[in-house]
Amino acid sequence: MKERNVDVAIIGSGSAGLNAMGQVRRAGKSFVLINGGEPGTTCARVGCMPSKAMIQIAEDYHRRTHLGKFGIDGHEEMTLDIPEALEHVQDLRDTFVDRVLGSSTDDMPEDLFVQDYARFIEPTLIEVAGQRIRAKAVVIATGSRPLVPELWKAFGDRVITTDEIFELEDLPAAMAVIGLGTIGLEIGQSLARMGVKITGFDAVDHIAGAQDPEVNQSAIELLGKEFPIHLGAPAEIAAEGDRLRVTAGEQSVLVDKVLCSIGRVPNVEGLGLEILGVPLDARGIPSFDPNSMQVGDLPVFIAGDVSGYRPILHEAGDEGKIAGYNAARIDSGAAPARFRRKVPLFINFCDPNICAVGTRWNALDPETAAVGQIKLAPVGRALIMGKNKGVIRVYADKATGRILGSEMIGPKGENLAHLLCWAIEQGLTVGELLRMPFYHPVIEEALQAALYDLYSKVEAKNSGGITELEPLAD
Numbered sequence: 001m002k003e004r005n006v007d008v009a010i011i012g013s014g015s016a017g018l019n020a021m022g023q024v025r026r027a028g029k030s031f032v033l034i035n036g037g038e039p040g041t042t043c044a045r046v047g048c049m050p051s052k053a054m055i056q057i058a059e060d061y062h063r064r065t066h067l068g069k070f071g072i073d074g075h076e077e078m079t080l081d082i083p084e085a086l087e088h089v090q091d092l093r094d095t096f097v098d099r100v101l102g103s104s105t106d107d108m109p110e111d112l113f114v115q116d117y118a119r120f121i122e123p124t125l126i127e128v129a130g131q132r133i134r135a136k137a138v139v140i141a142t143g144s145r146p147l148v149p150e151l152w153k154a155f156g157d158r159v160i161t162t163d164e165i166f167e168l169e170d171l172p173a174a175m176a177v178i179g180l181g182t183i184g185l186e187i188g189q190s191l192a193r194m195g196v197k198i199t200g201f202d203a204v205d206h207i208a209g210a211q212d213p214e215v216n217q218s219a220i221e222l223l224g225k226e227f228p229i230h231l232g233a234p235a236e237i238a239a240e241g242d243r244l245r246v247t248a249g250e251q252s253v254l255v256d257k258v259l260c261s262i263g264r265v266p267n268v269e270g271l272g273l274e275i276l277g278v279p280l281d282a283r284g285i286p287s288f289d290p291n292s293m294q295v296g297d298l299p300v301f302i303a304g305d306v307s308g309y310r311p312i313l314h315e316a317g318d319e320g321k322i323a324g325y326n327a328a329r330i331d332s333g334a335a336p337a338r339f340r341r342k343v344p345l346f347i348n349f350c351d352p353n354i355c356a357v358g359t360r361w362n363a364l365d366p367e368t369a370a371v372g373q374i375k376l377a378p379v380g381r382a383l384i385m386g387k388n389k390g391v392i393r394v395y396a397d398k399a400t401g402r403i404l405g406s407e408m409i410g411p412k413g414e415n416l417a418h419l420l421c422w423a424i425e426q427g428l429t430v431g432e433l434l435r436m437p438f439y440h441p442v443i444e445e446a447l448q449a450a451l452y453d454l455y456s457k458v459e460a461k462n463s464g465g466i467t468e469l470e471p472l473a474d
């Protein structure tokens with residue numbers, strides 16, 4: 001079998017793999033990029049981008065339900081052309097995929113971009129497409145795919161995942177969404193708003209991965225107004241004629257299709273990771289350092305969703321950069337560089353957005369943490385928008401006032417979560433945040449109100465006579 005040598009072999013041309021390639025190129029090292037399956041990245045093909053395109057349509061169409069209150073007539077007659085809407089999602093998806101391919105692999109020669117599934121023969125020897133590639137370092141960036149229980153696969157295209165939903169040309173009348181994590185809520189709510197009769201199920205008693213009980217309760221209440229939500233029992237599926245009966249505990253519903261959104265599994269089958277000689281966890285992932293992305297003490301690095309560490313886009317990109325940077329420098333003899341990871345930021349784009357930042361509720365020490373909150377109901381700008389629903393909860397260290405984290409459900413949560421995340425990155429205290437300007441009337445005033453509540457509960461207070469203003473030195 002033909003064998004050739006490169007400095008770095010990157011397995012997977014998703015967002016993590018492409019970022020790794022960028023670093024290797026910048027370091028002037030030779031490489032091969034290997035991709036089994038469709039190129040174009042999960043984000044652009046079946047992930048972030050088509051899902052947000054669908055959410056946008058659903059949200060704009062849903063907006064008609066507020067218009068009557070504003071005196072805008074004609075909204076009752078508004079209809080949604082589903083095939084046209086789905087075609088628009090597909091067109092946008094194709095644009096995003098073309099952009100990714102155009103700026104990455106489109107013009108790469110076959111010896112640099114090998115399209116097949118790779119397999120480890122040794123930690124630095126890869127077999128792919130009938131050839132062997134000896135690399136000084138290897139980056140594993142093979143991503144993940146939707147988890148579908150074996151039994152449910154027998155229902156064919158009546159049980160679909162996000163890998164199939166953006167291919168549909170029309171929508172069924174009734175669907176169950178099993179799994180109300182990120183995907184289940186984003187897509188389930190969109191489908192409901194587009195006119196599909198949705199019933200949601202989750203085995204646990206919280207949705208959207210919410211940990212803060214106030215946020216979880218508000219989320220269940222608000223989303224539950226749009227479609228029935230059944231929690232606390234795992235769902236099962238049985239065929240009933242050409243339809244499907246979904247049952248969970250006492251609850252049961254007959255539907256045309258099921259969206260299976262019960263999580264994702266890493267793409268590791270056939271990779272032969274066992275030959276690395278590093279202990280593998282229950283998901284088949286070798287132990288690695290999340291600051292260097294190094295696997296054990298091997299010249300092997302892991303990045304992106306396959307690691308399961310932080311399966312979101314900007315983190316996959318960061319992990320790809322770290323892995324690529326270190327892989328390109330493996331022959332320097334120095335230990336791989338370790339990088340500080342960013343403050344965790346998570347945004348669920350359902351409406352209202354559900355977000356989590358920094359230290360999560362379950363990790364807070366009730367002895368040392370203070371919690372401030374604001375319910376959105378009285379917030380002026382939210383009221384004007386007709387979106388004064390939800391709650392913002394912000395956590396700080398009681399003694400120092402330093403912001404630790406937040407969980408929230410509210411309008412423009414995506415923006416407020418960024419502000420808080422950047423404040424935590426900067427090590428700011430609640431007092432320092434209150435000294436920032438807040439325009440009027442903006443949704444940030446909701447955050448300001450939560451911060452005032454939090455300020456009243458922390459010991460560290462601002463110096464000078466006015467909380468919001470820094471006194472000038474004489």
Ligand SMILES: Cc1cc2nc3c(=O)[nH]c(=O)nc-3n(C[C@H](O)[C@H](O)[C@H](O)COP(=O)(O)OP(=O)(O)OC[C@H]3O[C@@H](n4cnc5c(N)ncnc54)[C@H](O)[C@@H]3O)c2cc1C
Nearest residue numbers: 012014015016036037042047048118142143304305312313
């Ligand atoms: C519906 C949905 C919505 C999402 N929305 C968001 C969002 O709004 N914001 C956000 O931050 N994140 C979102 N995500 C998550 C985000 O898409 C992922 O974190 C990101 O795409 C992961 O990139 P990756 O490079 O790790 O994997 P991928 O992009 O999946 O790349 C892995 C590549 O490896 C290839 N491969 C697999 N096995 C092998 C093998 N053995 N040999 C060679 N190649 C192989 C695959 O074919 C694939 O091309 C969403 C995900 C989904 C599914």
Ligand SMILES: NC(=O)c1ccc[n+]([C@@H]2O[C@H](COP(=O)([O-])OP(=O)(O)OC[C@H]3O[C@@H](n4cnc5c(N)ncnc54)[C@H](O)[C@@H]3O)[C@@H](O)[C@H]2O)c1
Nearest residue numbers: 179180181182183184202203234235261262263311347348
């Ligand atoms: N906005 C975003 O950033 C975004 C959007 C979509 C997806 N993603 C990424 O995709 C990943 C996967 O999303 P996901 O929603 O599939 O997974 P998830 O882990 O967020 O949610 C899965 C849910 O399914 C439930 N579940 C599992 N088995 C069940 C059963 N038999 N019956 C009922 N419920 C069951 C779990 O309790 C959980 O709540 C996320 O972790 C995230 O990283 C991110």
